[in-house]
Amino acid sequence: MPVETDAAIRDILEDETIAVVGCSSTPGKAAHDVPSYLLGQGYEIVPVNPFADEVFGRETVDSLADVEDEIDVVCVFRPSEEVQGIVGDALERDDVDSIWTQLGIRDDEAVARAEANGRAVVQDRCMKVEHRRLIA
Template sequence: MPVEDDETLAEILDYDTIAVVGCSSTPGKAAHDVPKYLQSQGYRIVPVNPTTDEVLGERAYDSLADVEEDVDVVDVFRPSEEVAGIVEDAITRDDVTVVWTQLGIRDDEAARRAEDAGLLVVQDRCMKVEHRRLKT
C-alpha cells in the first residue's frame, strides 16, 4: 500500500537527499519550482535530466542509474508511463528508501514492485505541498 498517513509522510520528509527525475531547468514549471523549494528548505537535490548539465546549481545526471552519490528519495516528475523504468532503477540501487511520484503521476503495478523490494512508495502527491503541510 502506498504511504498515506501523515506520520510516515513526515518521517519520509526527514530524509536529506532527493534525486529528482525529470528535474527541469525552466523556472515556472513544477519540475523546477518544487525542487527549488525543497533545496531552499535544506534538502540536497540531485537533478536527473539528460537534456541539461546543471539544474539549480547542481550537476544533472542522465539517469538515476548514473547518479554517483547516495540518494534517499527518488522524486518523479515524469509521465506515469515512465514510472516502471524509474522504479526498476531505484530497486537496483542499495541506497534508495522511497519512491515518490508527484501530483497526477501513478503506476500501481510499479508501486507494488517497489514495495515488494522493500521501498516506501508515495504516489500522486506533491513533496512541496506535503512539506509545507507537515514541516512548516
C-alpha cells in the first residue's frame, strides 16, 4: 500500500536528491514547474529526459541507469503505463529509497513490486503540494 501518512511523506521529503523522470524544459508544464520549485527549496534535481539536452541549466540524462550520482527519490512525470518500466529501472539501483508518482499517475502493481523490494512509494500526489503543506 502506498505511503499515505503525513509522517511518512515528510520523511521522504527530507531526502535531498531527486531524479525527475520526464522532467520538462517547458515552463508552465507541471513536469517543469514542480521540479523548479523543488530546486528552489534546496533539493538536488537530476533531470531525466532523453529528448532534452538540459533543464534548469543542468545536463539531462536519458534514463535512471545514466545517473552517476546517488539518488534518494525517483519522481515520475510519465504516463501510468510507463511506471512499471521506471520502477524496474529504479529497482536496479541500490541507492533509491523512494518512488513518487505525480498526480494522476498510478500503477498499483508497480507499487506492490517496489514495496516488496523495500522501497517506499507515494502514488498520485503532487510533490510540490505536499512539500508546501508539510515542510514549507
